[in-house]
Amino acid sequence: MNDPRTIALVTSVLALLTAATAVGQFLKRHPDRGLDPAAIRTFNLRLRGWWILCTVLAAAFWLGTTATVVLFGLVSFWALREFITLTPTRKGDHRALFWVFFLFTPLHYVLVGLNRYDIFSVFLPVYATLFVLTRVAVAGDYKRFLERTAKIQAGLVVCVYCLSFAPALLQLPVAGTSTATTAAGPSANFRLLFFLILLVQFADCMQYVWSRMLGQRLVAPAVSSNRTWEGLLGSAASTALLAAALWWAAPPFQPWQAAVAGLVVAVMGFAGGMTMSAIKRDRGVKDYGTLVVGHGGVLDRIDSMCFAAPVFYHITLLITGARPG
Amino acid sequence: MLSPADTADRLPPPPASSSRSPLCRAAGLGLAALARLLAGSSVRWIASQPDTCQRVYFANHTSHLDALIVWSSLPQAVREVTRPVAAKDYWARGFVRRWLAEEVFDAILIDRTDIKVHQSPVDLMLREAGATHSLIVFPEGSRSVTGEVGEFKSGLYYLAKKRPDIELIPVHIDNLNRVLPRGEFLPVPLLSCISFGPPLWLERGEAKLDFLARARRAVLALKE
Numbered sequence: 001m002n003d004p005r006t007i008a009l010v011t012s013v014l015a016l017l018t019a020a021t022a023v024g025q026f027l028k029r030h031p032d033r034g035l036d037p038a039a040i041r042t043f044n045l046r047l048r049g050w051w052i053l054c055t056v057l058a059a060a061f062w063l064g065t066t067a068t069v070v071l072f073g074l075v076s077f078w079a080l081r082e083f084i085t086l087t088p089t090r091k092g093d094h095r096a097l098f099w100v101f102f103l104f105t106p107l108h109y110v111l112v113g114l115n116r117y118d119i120f121s122v123f124l125p126v127y128a129t130l131f132v133l134t135r136v137a138v139a140g141d142y143k144r145f146l147e148r149t150a151k152i153q154a155g156l157v158v159c160v161y162c163l164s165f166a167p168a169l170l171q172l173p174v175a176g177t178s179t180a181t182t183a184a185g186p187s188a189n190f191r192l193l194f195f196l197i198l199l200v201q202f203a204d205c206m207q208y209v210w211s212r213m214l215g216q217r218l219v220a221p222a223v224s225s226n227r228t229w230e231g232l233l234g235s236a237a238s239t240a241l242l243a244a245a246l247w248w249a250a251p252p253f254q255p256w257q258a259a260v261a262g263l264v265v266a267v268m269g270f271a272g273g274m275t276m277s278a279i280k281r282d283r284g285v286k287d288y289g290t291l292v293v294g295h296g297g298v299l300d301r302i303d304s305m306c307f308a309a310p311v312f313y314h315i316t317l318l319i320t321g322a323r324p325g
Numbered sequence: 326m327l328s329p330a331d332t333a334d335r336l337p338p339p340p341a342s343s344s345r346s347p348l349c350r351a352a353g354l355g356l357a358a359l360a361r362l363l364a365g366s367s368v369r370w371i372a373s374q375p376d377t378c379q380r381v382y383f384a385n386h387t388s389h390l391d392a393l394i395v396w397s398s399l400p401q402a403v404r405e406v407t408r409p410v411a412a413k414d415y416w417a418r419g420f421v422r423r424w425l426a427e428e429v430f431d432a433i434l435i436d437r438t439d440i441k442v443h444q445s446p447v448d449l450m451l452r453e454a455g456a457t458h459s460l461i462v463f464p465e466g467s468r469s470v471t472g473e474v475g476e477f478k479s480g481l482y483y484l485a486k487k488r489p490d491i492e493l494i495p496v497h498i499d500n501l502n503r504v505l506p507r508g509e510f511l512p513v514p515l516l517s518c519i520s521f522g523p524p525l526w527l528e529r530g531e532a533k534l535d536f537l538a539r540a541r542r543a544v545l546a547l548k549e
Binding site for chain 2: 081082084085089091094095097098101
């Protein structure tokens with residue numbers, strides 16, 4: 001990981017975080033600036049989250065591909081836990097759930113780690129679906145059968161399948177496909193993954209900022225009280241700009257391609273947030289972590305990522321013409 | 326709201342009563358950690374504090390894991406002096422269960438099938454508790470099938486009547502019936518929540534049914 005692009009990327013992120021932290025601490029010490037103290041507290045908490053995220057990611061990246069895949073596997077497992085905890089299940093689902101947690105989820109990540117795109121791309125959407133339908137039917141409880149199996153399936157696809165496309169980026173043969181990155185090696189893949197994470201987080205943040213500044217028209221007031229069309233458009237535009245400005249960090253992209261990727265990531269992040277809001281509204285909770293004292297849930301943090309990762313992965317495939325596996 | 330880790334340091338040292346071997350203590354620690362991890366349980370103390378004073382923790386009963394989870398939700402120092410009360414017909418069966426119940430959790434096993442007047446479970450519990458130990462009891466008697474909290478049996482009332490000095494702590498166990506439902510032996514790692522409430526005592530002249538209803542409401546109140 002000694003190539004200049006990685007160093008440049010790491011340095012700029014560190015500089016950005018340090019600057020933001022300095023501003024946050026300054027605002028905290030000088031509360032007489034007419035700013036909303038709650039907003040400053042949120043800002044500082046978010047920053048702390050980003051520091052933790054960056055540290056954990058750096059550690060995983062440093063340990064290598066396998067460690068990163070395992071890290072994402074654990075995050076998926078925990079998110080699925082939160083998802084299933086908040087969706088009512090019946091006793092007839094118990095055995096199916098056991099295998100979903102202890103066989104399908106780990107095995108899917110093993111396949112991702114082994115770079116078996118041909119199998120992992122169908123393993124959960126096809127084989128896990130068939131298994132869950134059969135196992136619940138065999139358990140003998142037919143009450144709301146389709147609804148129950150659909151819940152388990154949705155949890156698996158969103159929390160496990162979709163998220164796993166993020167670490168799967170590490171296996172894509174992107175290095176050397178663009179003339180600018182001939183000497184990049186595996187660190188190019190880590191930069192690609194980090195590029196995605198950065199865009200997702202940035203899009204989330206920008207959506208909040210644009211909604212606060214210009215937000216007039218709510219997309220779906222009954223589902224989310226803070227997601228506006230202005231926020232979506234602003235976030236899509238700013239994320240596209242950031243992506244274009246950082247195109248040099250993401251190996252296979254030309255600036256305009258990076259901009260398209262940024263735009264799509266922002267829109268997909270929005271879609272993820274809306275979807276999870278709808279589920280939370282239906283269950284009557286504010287966030288997925290209400291059962292875990294002291295912090296919001298893992299699923300609240302990764303909803304945008306879950307939706308953006310597979311699309312970003314396939315955009316990369318499309319642009320590079322690379323063949324996975 | 327306090328987590329056990331925050332409060333463990335401030336507690337007085339436990340009475341030197343533990344006769345368990347280091348192996349059993351290590352097994353207890355390991356099992357407590359494993360159970361907490363598997364059941365993803367978060368612990369809340371609502372208007373209540375962990376303490377090594379003599380107490381009776383009474384909880385709703387939804388799963389075989391209940392006693393283990395409540396026990397492992399307590400801070401280490403409190404756990405040392407707390408003994409779960411469990412059914413003999415389940416926990417004395419097989420070598421592993423018997424070893425776990427007798428050596429690791431130091432459980433008091435009650436024979437549900439052989440309750441006699443001169444050998445009432447309450448007397449047995451109080452004799453085993455002595456002057457130092459706390460108890461974990463499930464006043465519903467058996468696990469509920471639906472997840473609803475059933476009516477409390479009278480044992481809790483007699484415990485309170487015979488030992489009015491003991492604090493009664495309501496405990497609510499949420500979601501554990503989905504982790505390990507009745508009749509299943511493989512757990513699903515969902516997130517559960519254990520809430521400890523403020524102590525209550527038997528009021529002077531309080532009727533049995535009133536007291537039992539009040540105790541049940543205290544457990545339900547922790548559900549939010």
